[in-house]
Amino acid sequence: MSGIINDFLRRCLKKVAGKVQPLTVVQGNEGGDMDSIVGCIYLAILFDKQPKFGFENPVPVLNFPKEDFGLRNDVAKLFTELGIDASLLMSVQRGQFADNFIDIAALNASVVLYDHNKLRENQSNLASRVVGVVDHHFDEQQYIDTAVKLRILRCVGSACTLITELYRECGEDVMCPTLLTAPIILDTVNFEPAQKKVTPEDIAAYEWLRVKESVEGxxxxxxxxxLSKWKDDVLGLSVPEILRRDYKQFNFKARTKKGVMSTGTSSVPCTCKQLEGHFSVNMVVEEAAKYMEQHQLDVLVFTFSGQASGKHSREIAFCAKPDTMSVFASFVTEAPSGLSFTKITKCPTADGSYEYTSYSLSDPSISRKKLVPVLSEFLAEGTRSLL
Structure with missing residues (x-):
């Protein structure tokens, strides 16, 4: 079954090389986790099989430099195990190499956003090209007039659940069902209710796919x-690699002189203590400061998820210049009822230009997906009712 997926990806490469028109790019989000990578492939395949959606010549693409695919250990190993050829993937973000790079504007392509519903800042010029959205994040209320063919936004545990529902509704077979099942299991933490991620839709999608896996499942x-073992194996990477392996950047409206808070968020699949203990706090802080300078950030937020004393834990860390850190000190001290922040580490850079502070969260279900709209609301209005 993986051979069918590989053949589809090869055809996509040929279409792009031949500058086929019209062309529809199905792109995942810039974080590029398993949910995003796997889902954009299956969505493009479905569009190819079902002309009723109206998306001609659909091709799936990564939204991060292709050379960074290997940093996503869980995805890389799952692809290898199932026989999916990652070298066939294309990307809309140019890295150090131009290997399989897609220039959306030059190809005059339309865009379907998958696993996000707002273009990243360096893609804002593509807004008029967005013709579809399939996502499970907070609705940014974008592209309502252009994404008229397909606009699905529902808060389920995994965006691949939405893809599975589309396959089921269309009566389409799912090639290599284990590949589509994996992100659903991973994103819902194996359907653990305490993580507050799983929904009935996720369970129904898994059950439907499980039947299709038959004896191979x-x-x-x-x-x-x-999958968790693979995903959590990040300490063999450098600090900059860990920061960029699942990175998203936002420009939040803020009650500051500049009016905008350029915010980077890195999802780190280990505990704060594991990262700080492996590299040293000083190294983490110095590398975070360099990363901020490179990306021109006002603040870099680490969202940690790991195991502490045999239980799932969530931690958060902020790195910023001292005056900006005071803003996030208020975010921490004004925590709503039911949530508490406990300080773990506080450390400045050697020259004192940046500070780093980490906290454990009393609620292990507070993921980046939940944190982003909360931060946005707090910075703009000083409230956070969504938490």
């Missing part, structure tokens, strides 16, 4: 354990 617990 692996039970959810076993697959989750394997």
């Amino acid at each position: 692996t039970d959810a617990a076993t697959l989750f354990a394997k």
